[in-house]
Amino acid sequence: MAYVAVKGGERAIEAAHAWLARERRGDPGLPALTVGQIEQQLGLAVDRVMAEGACHDRGLAALAIKQARGDLIEAAFLLRAYRTTLPRFAASLPLDTGAMRIRRRISATYKDLPGGQVLGPTFDYTHRLLDFALAAEDEAPPPPPEASAEAERMPRVTGILAQEGLMQGEVAGEAEPPDLTREPLAFPAERPLRLQSLARGDEGFLLALGYSTQRGYGNAHPFVGEIRMGEVTVEIVPPELGFAIEIGEITVTECQMVNQFAGSKTEPPQFTRGYGLTFGHAERKAMAMALVDRALRARELGEEATAPAESEEFVLYHCDNVEATGFVEHLKLPHYVDFQSELEKIRQLRATALREAAE
Amino acid sequence: MSDATGSEGAAPDPARRRWMGVLARASAAEIAERLAALPPPPPHRRLRAPETGLVMARGRQGGDGAPFNLGEMTVTRCSVALPDGRIGHAYVAGRDRRQAELAALLDALLQDADRRPALLAAVIEPLAAAQAARAAQQAARAAATRVQFFTMATMR
Incomplete structure (x- = not known):
């Protein structure tokens, strides 16, 4: 199976991307998320994108999450793509x-x-009960206790x-x-x-x-x-x-x-x-x-x-979810020529089967 | 690509290693603020303008075995020269070009024995103290979550 190049659709694609940008932003009556807010308040999502994007940079991972509307696999993909634009300076000594x-x-x-x-x-040891206090305007929690270390x-x-x-x-x-x-x-x-x-x-x-x-x-x-x-x-x-x-x-x-x-x-x-x-x-x-x-x-x-x-x-x-998503999602691309040959084949087979059944 | 065995090259200068490590952990704003308290440094020339790239971070299998490639991280480097010919280098984690340039400038300045005491006192030591305080607070918070689990008598 393979997909084929197609022409046309530019205007539709532009319109789709304009709509995507608007959907990403959501209700303009609400304040926009900043990259700093994502980095600070969605820290575990940032960590996951850095791990699966195989590139440690909290700010870039947060930006990728914002751009990907919170789709973490898409965000990892964006980070992987970005890293290919950078030169490799060195390898580190093994972390201790x-x-x-x-x-x-x-x-x-x-x-x-x-x-x-x-x-x-x-x-761990939290009750996994939704905390509705967080749904209200939240205040900074008090500083955590400290003990002599x-x-x-x-x-x-x-x-x-x-x-x-x-x-x-x-x-x-x-x-x-x-x-x-x-x-x-x-x-x-x-x-x-x-x-x-x-x-x-x-x-x-x-x-x-x-x-x-x-x-x-x-x-x-x-x-x-x-x-x-x-x-x-x-x-x-x-x-x-x-x-x-x-x-x-x-x-x-x-x-x-x-x-x-x-x-x-x-x-x-x-x-x-x-x-x-x-x-x-x-x-x-x-x-x-x-x-x-x-x-x-x-x-x-x-x-x-x-x-x-x-x-x-x-x-x-x-x-590797970036590779996996690439191969799974490529099925969305035009396979018209491939499918045309599949259609012809199945029509032929059906015709043969029906003829044989009638005989 | 460069290997990271560390066996080749110059003997490490512990004092230089230390200030480079402190500068790598400080933000551009923190460094600039400290530097502003001193007479302005001489103009420097960029030998290598600030440039962001990657370092492949390595771990060890099982924590203490042979190395493996964990993943890359962004790093910014810069090299500058002073009018007296001293050369400063910086490699700092992240993408802050200004931090890298300030760190390279300070690395060059700090190699001058005449300037060093003032720079250590005004820039490096306060930054190191702030970093140590942050680490100590983290350690104190961790210590407050230290537990003792008691095994019940009925458990195996």
Whole structure:
């Protein structure tokens, strides 16, 4: 199937876009949303667009959300398109999430752990009742309480397990990782490539796949070893300087999912990890990513890979919502010539079938 | 594309690394406000006008394993020269060209040992203090949400 170029319709298209602009603005009697308001007050939508747009810039993501009328996939698409106009200066040193300035850090595996459980700004334990006070003109809520913060280290839970030898170590090494934005996907995909793909993958798709592994499509027995969210420093080594400098801080969310592993000929039974890391505060995405990362490790761990979430081609070819929307939505474009041939074929087949039935 | 192993090149100058990091975290308005309290700096020449591009942010698999590409971020860079030939560089997260130019200008000025004490005292230290105060407030808010979960006796 293919679509064909068509001519004409310019005036209709102009009129449609003019109407779109008006619909986007909504009732002109109401004040227009500013990009700053979106960035500040719809922060989690901004985070999602940055993650799926694979470009960290809060202001650009907020602008994209405004332009896309709140359609977050369209907004991610706009951000991806914009990034292609910019040159790449460098790659950062790997972020040190162990040195994160923690805003939230919880573990479902250890009640008491060094550094403690820090809830941070979370929806957890809220009642999920609509707050009609927000529908009225809202006032700034009072500043949140503060407590004296001891400078206690927050070691990773995976590190605690590793000390006992119960957690499989990560492959070390500083090899230049593959880059999806430069080289198309190739299979088998190694873990760094899979993680890049998952990090920009659609939250809904990964959520459903992660859920499927919990429900039995896959052999997952996951525990949230740790979720942490906060600010990490980004460093690069500019060639003109030759040493690492800090270029700023970004917010990221990290999830370490702890999973059983029966062991193999070379390794004793131990825990393995699924890993999730995303831009911004995106806990559901980080958890889903960690579940799917672990499922995709089935092959390298010598496990049977039968479930959808364990198929790297299935997952990686379909998790990118910008690609997916492009291919699904292209069906709206004119397929008149294609369809003409389909019409002729079906008429012929029907005629043959009817003739044979009459004989 | 540049790799980020950090093994090549000059030895890092800790003082320079620090002021560059502080300037990268400060807004153009904050820097300009501090700079305005000092005698005007000499005119600078742009070696590389402020330019916005991308840095690929990397993570590590499992948090401590081999690197992977997490996603890109916008970064603005600028390089300037002073009449005395000193050259300043800046790479700052985001798209603020004025911030990048001010940071590059200050990087050049701060390399002059005669100017450095005044600039550190009037610009860098106050900015660093404001940044530390913001971080401390964040940490204090986080500390107020620290919980102790108690496991019930009937639970396994």
